[in-house]
Amino acid sequence: MLSRVAESVFWMNRYIERAENYSRFIDVNHQLSLDLNEEVPNQWLPLVHTTGDYELFAKKYAEPSPVNVIRFMTFEEENPNSIFQCLSKARENARTIRENISTSMWEVLNEFYLYVKDYRKLYLETNGDHGDTLSMGLSDFLSTVRKSCQSFYGCSDATISHDEVWNFALLGRFLERADKTTRILDMKYFILLPSVHDVGSTLDLLQWLSLLKSASAHEMYNRRYKKIDPTDIAEFLILNDTFPRSIIFCIQEMQEALEKISGLKEGLPRNSAQDATTVYLNRLRSENIKSIFDKGLHEYLDDIQIELNQIGSKIVERFFTN
Amino acid sequence: MFIADYSAKNIYDEMFSNEGFPRKSYDFVKTKMESLGGIELLKRSSSAERALMSLGITFTLYGDGGEQERIMPFDVIPRIVPSEEWISIEKGLKQRILALNLFLNDIYGEQKILKDKIIPRDIIESSTGFLKQCIGLKPPKDIWIHITGTDLVRDGAGKFHVLEDNLRCPSGVSYVLENREVMKRTFPELFEKLTIRQVYDYPYHLRSMLENLTDVSDPVIAVWTPGVYNSAYYEHSFLAQKMGVYLVEGSDLVVENHKVYMKTTKGLRKVDVVYRRIDDTFMDPSSFREDSLLGVKGIFEAYKRGNVALANAPGTGVADDKVIYSYVPKIIKYYLGEDSIIPNVPTYLCSEDSDLKYVLDNIHNLVVKAANGAGGYGMIIGPKSSKQEQEDFKELIKADPRNYIAQPVLNLSTVPTLISDKIESRHVDLRPFILYGKDIYVMPGGLTRVALRKGSLVVNSSQGGGSKDTWVLG
Numbered sequence: 064m065l066s067r068v069a070e071s072v073f074w075m076n077r078y079i080e081r082a083e084n085y086s087r088f089i090d091v092n093h094q095l096s097l098d099l100n101e102e103v104p105n106q107w108l109p110l111v112h113t114t115g116d117y118e119l120f121a122k123k124y125a126e127p128s129p130v131n132v133i134r135f136m137t138f139e140e141e142n143p144n145s146i147f148q149c150l151s152k153a154r155e156n157a158r159t160i161r162e163n164i165s166t167s168m169w170e171v172l173n174e175f176y177l178y179v180k181d182y183r184k185l186y187l188e189t190n191g192d193h194g195d196t197l198s199m200g201l202s203d204f205l206s207t208v209r210k211s212c213q214s215f216y217g218c219s220d221a222t223i224s225h226d227e228v229w230n231f232a233l234l235g236r237f238l239e240r241a242d243k244t245t246r247i248l249d250m251k252y253f254i255l256l257p258s259v260h261d262v263g264s265t266l267d268l269l270q271w272l273s274l275l276k277s278a279s280a281h282e283m284y285n286r287r288y289k290k291i292d293p294t295d296i297a298e299f300l301i302l303n304d305t306f307p308r309s310i311i312f313c314i315q316e317m318q319e320a321l322e323k324i325s326g327l328k329e330g331l332p333r334n335s336a337q338d339a340t341t342v343y344l345n346r347l348r349s350e351n352i353k354s355i356f357d358k359g360l361h362e363y364l365d366d367i368q369i370e371l372n373q374i375g376s377k378i379v380e381r382f383f384t385n
Numbered sequence: 386m387f388i389a390d391y392s393a394k395n396i397y398d399e400m401f402s403n404e405g406f407p408r409k410s411y412d413f414v415k416t417k418m419e420s421l422g423g424i425e426l427l428k429r430s431s432s433a434e435r436a437l438m439s440l441g442i443t444f445t446l447y448g449d450g451g452e453q454e455r456i457m458p459f460d461v462i463p464r465i466v467p468s469e470e471w472i473s474i475e476k477g478l479k480q481r482i483l484a485l486n487l488f489l490n491d492i493y494g495e496q497k498i499l500k501d502k503i504i505p506r507d508i509i510e511s512s513t514g515f516l517k518q519c520i521g522l523k524p525p526k527d528i529w530i531h532i533t534g535t536d537l538v539r540d541g542a543g544k545f546h547v548l549e550d551n552l553r554c555p556s557g558v559s560y561v562l563e564n565r566e567v568m569k570r571t572f573p574e575l576f577e578k579l580t581i582r583q584v585y586d587y588p589y590h591l592r593s594m595l596e597n598l599t600d601v602s603d604p605v606i607a608v609w610t611p612g613v614y615n616s617a618y619y620e621h622s623f624l625a626q627k628m629g630v631y632l633v634e635g636s637d638l639v640v641e642n643h644k645v646y647m648k649t650t651k652g653l654r655k656v657d658v659v660y661r662r663i664d665d666t667f668m669d670p671s672s673f674r675e676d677s678l679l680g681v682k683g684i685f686e687a688y689k690r691g692n693v694a695l696a697n698a699p700g701t702g703v704a705d706d707k708v709i710y711s712y713v714p715k716i717i718k719y720y721l722g723e724d725s726i727i728p729n730v731p732t733y734l735c736s737e738d739s740d741l742k743y744v745l746d747n748i749h750n751l752v753v754k755a756a757n758g759a760g761g762y763g764m765i766i767g768p769k770s771s772k773q774e775q776e777d778f779k780e781l782i783k784a785d786p787r788n789y790i791a792q793p794v795l796n797l798s799t800v801p802t803l804i805s806d807k808i809e810s811r812h813v814d815l816r817p818f819i820l821y822g823k824d825i826y827v828m829p830g831g832l833t834r835v836a837l838r839k840g841s842l843v844v845n846s847s848q849g850g851g852s853k854d855t856w857v858l859g
Binding site for chain 2: 231
């Protein structure tokens with residue numbers, strides 16, 4: 064396939080995955096804030112830290128009020144990672160590679176984009192400055208965003224050949240997902256910092272629970288573990304090799320996609336993107352949660368992000384530039 | 386609101402005779418639409434619009450309110466061409482393409498037609514579409530024009546004329562196919578009862594025509610687009626998708642050892658056939674315009690050496706120069722010994738003194754067009770223009786008479802069209818698409834373009850035109 068097309072497929076999927084994750088972040092935080100009411104004043108700031116867009120946010124908004132953060136993460140045109148911008152870019156990528164995807168995929172994505180665009184317009188016109196009405200419609204909006212991402216994946220799965228295009232799609236999707244799972248886990252670092260004596264309190268449990276929900280891992284976690292426990296949660300989200308949002312699962316998927324794109328099957332020499340993924344996967348497989356906590360969870364998550372970035376640049380180097 | 390109130394006087398209407406009776410071909414459609422009633426028709430019209438929107442068949446308008454995405458306006462009342470008329474149109478179009486192709490072979494070859502003084506040599510040599518780089522060139526199978534979109538109009542008496550030939554990168558065929566799909570969803574009952582000749586296999590004809598350009602078995606075919614910002618990008622990707630071939634931009638291609646390759650995730654891959662949707666002179670900065678950023682260096686040389694096939698061949702533009710257009714009946718006679726089946730619109734050439742004088746004196750009654758203009762630009766419609774505009778245009782003509790032709794204002798035929806909540810008459814033209822491969826294939830029907838503004842004769846989409854589905858019955 065054309066290098067340009069591979070790159071667009073990759074990014075289209077990253078943006079969709081990012082939009083989905085953002086909608087989870089916001090929704091869970093919103094629900095949590097409803098439970099906590101005034102107890103925790105700066106409930107929304109950690110979210111902006113987690114996504115790594117704090118600087119941009121601070122430039123644009125005076126305070127991390129719920130309205131501002133929600134607006135920034137959902138509709139802000141100047142935030143390249145807002146749901147609206149992710150959708151615009153995913154759709155623009157799709158437009159440049161339409162001949163490689165199915166009409167129904169395009170239709171799902173296009174209608175999705177039009178929905179977000181219309182909703183945004185309505186929001187900006189009617190309640191740009193105060194949060195009441197936004198809060199009322201917010202859950203429905205975010206839930207539609209998540210469902211639309213899911214139907215895009217479902218539709219891709221069922222309507223295009225599982226060939227190279229498909230494997231580049233998986234590569235983008237799982238690289239982005241792994242990155243976002245590290246950020247979800249890291250969210251607790253930003254929330255937790257204030258005080259140590261909260262550990263084990265209702266608030267603490269609520270926060271860990273919300274973290275699981277952000278990864279849609281709540282039910283699957285419960286089936287595996289009996290109680291809410293930070294170590295178990297981290298273990299589940301990093302090392303469970305059957306849960307589709309855990310880091311190890313994502314890297315397994317990436318490795319498999321890379322094998323299919325350029326691995327032994329194609330009779331091609333191995334390349335650095337593939338090697339880096341395999342090496343890292345083996346390393347993860349040899350870890351356990353105790354050693355991770357010994358290193359410090361936050362530091363460990365930082366390492367994963369660096370590792371993922373390196374794999375990402377090797378993919379770019381090997382396949383997208385020639 | 387309905388058709389009962391419709392009137393189309395002093396004009397050839399596609400649906401109604403001058404006496405106000407529906408034409409035979411429209412009988413069923415008229416009855417059916419009447420029985421649906423106005424409200425139902427409006428409902429279906431808006432559901433058709435929604436379908437086009439969600440398919441993303443849109444173009445972007447930049448204006449006061451920022452960017453706006455619009456669908457190409459689409460009217461649900463079909464335009465019907467009776468089959469007996471279609472038979473002669475089809476014959477006429479084949480004849481025309483055949484003759485124009487022989488003409489291109491000749492003027493880039495022996496130039497017999499110039500030596501026999503059928504066409505003055507300076508007209509050819511001064512045409513911007515005439516590429517001297519193509520002299521002596523032998524395209525595969527001697528075919529130059531693989532894809533044509535010929536614009537047809539009816540005059541006041543209902544007779545079809547050729548308004549212009551589009552031999553470079555004619556666009557619009559994707560709308561024909563998409564309009565048809567939407568119409569089938571919108572009015573299934575009409576399709577159940579009528580035998581409407583289908584158009585969905587156009588991409589297969591196009592693909593096999595492209596395959597025919599090379600002897601390579603299982604050739605790699607690509608549609609070459611200027612990119613996502615081109616107004617016809619939708620069509621380029623549509624055709625690539627429907628044919629199942631690659632869609633490439635100039636930056637995806639590279640020429641090595643006079644062969645054309647595309648950059649893939651597995652390295653370079655040879656390309657055998659390119660359906661280019663990019664103008665001649667932008668194709669190759671090393672042979673034509675040096676400033677072209679869209680082009681591929683060396684592709685013309687690769688083409689000349691027979692290492693890649695291009696459709697349409699470079700150089701075809703000379704045959705759709707509007708001055709040379711006026712010679713097409715002579716061209717047909719010269720190469721085929723036949724009279725042209727579909728006549729031209731009478732045309733005055735400003736390069737000829739007597740015609741020039743007539744044009745300058747009668748500009749208020751004429752349509753004057755630039756010889757290489759397109760999209761409704763570079764033209765003036767006499768009766769619809771102000772005195773000042775006419776004077777300004779006269780200066781343009783006098784400064785460069787070779788570049789202008791004039792034609793009488795044609796009273797284009799009309800078709801009933803849904804305008805907000807009324808049915809009104811609007812002018813239309815017709816662009817059938819013709820493919821020249823092993824045989825010549827004429828798509829039954831084509832793109833009917835509608836001038837949506839009341840009284841307007843300009844049907845170009847860039848000037849606010851819309852489209853209708855075109856049905857050839859039987």
